[in-house]
């Protein structure tokens with residue numbers, strides 16, 4: 356049995372999520388196309404009326420318009436920053452006159468690292484040793500536990516816990532090719548650890564005593580449905596930072612870090 360700590364904190368509720376079925380990348384492209392179209396129209400009017408309309412003014416107008424449109428599309432705040440920076444960065448990089456190969460290399464590296472983030476809305480960012488230690492403290496003393504990290508990134512969680520608890524088995528599943536390869540290499544010689552390249556939505560969770568997830572607010576409602584469908588009674592779902600809207604956790608562990616971040620635990 357896991358020692359559960361009473362809940363003292365309200366889970367974070369993320370109110371401003373993007374419309375569920377439209378991927379944010381599609382909204383972002385749409386916002387830029389609309390902003391560019393409006394810019395073109397203003398440019399045409401300026402040309403017709405023989406008014407000055409410089410490239411700098413067009414860039415400024417596009418940046419303002421894309422932020423306004425993105426905001427109207429209810430994109431979250433961090434997307435507004437990305438949208439605002441996009442066109443100035445494009446113009447800046449164009450002025451550097453880099454060989455096309457650099458853009459291709461950058462694109463391929465990003466694809467290998469971030470893979471399907473544009474649809475999953477779960478980017479690669481890594482949890483720290485402090486989080487892994489807090490998870491370790493929640494693991495029962497019983498040997499033979501089976502634990503999994505959904506979206507295992509570079510395999511840090513699996514690697515750390517497998518070394519700490521040699522009596523238990525740790526698995527990671529990661530969809531991005533390069534991180535999953537790095538994870539595999541890190542756990543190559545550990546008999547109680549394994550990392551698989553794959554999609555955790557297609558992986559059955561019924562074999563696990565502890566399921567760990569450090570994802571994003573977006574997949575949490577669906578993750579809860581999956582956990583309810585597949586996880587055995589008595590097993591535990593642990594999420595770092597992201598709660599499940601409307602589902603009170605069995606316990607919340609507050610970490611002693613700068614952001615006072617939290618681990619949420621749900622016992623099935």
Ligand SMILES: C[S@@+](CC[C@H](N)C(=O)[O-])C[C@H]1O[C@@H](n2cnc3c(N)ncnc32)[C@H](O)[C@@H]1O
Pocket residue numbers: 469470475477478479480481482483504505506507508509510511512528529530531534553554555556568569570
């Ligand atoms: C926030 S990172 C967490 C990495 C790691 N668990 C940690 O704690 O350091 C989330 C990871 O989940 C991966 N991911 C997102 N959706 C996935 C899916 N459906 N199947 C497998 N991995 C996924 C992403 O590629 C990313 O590497």
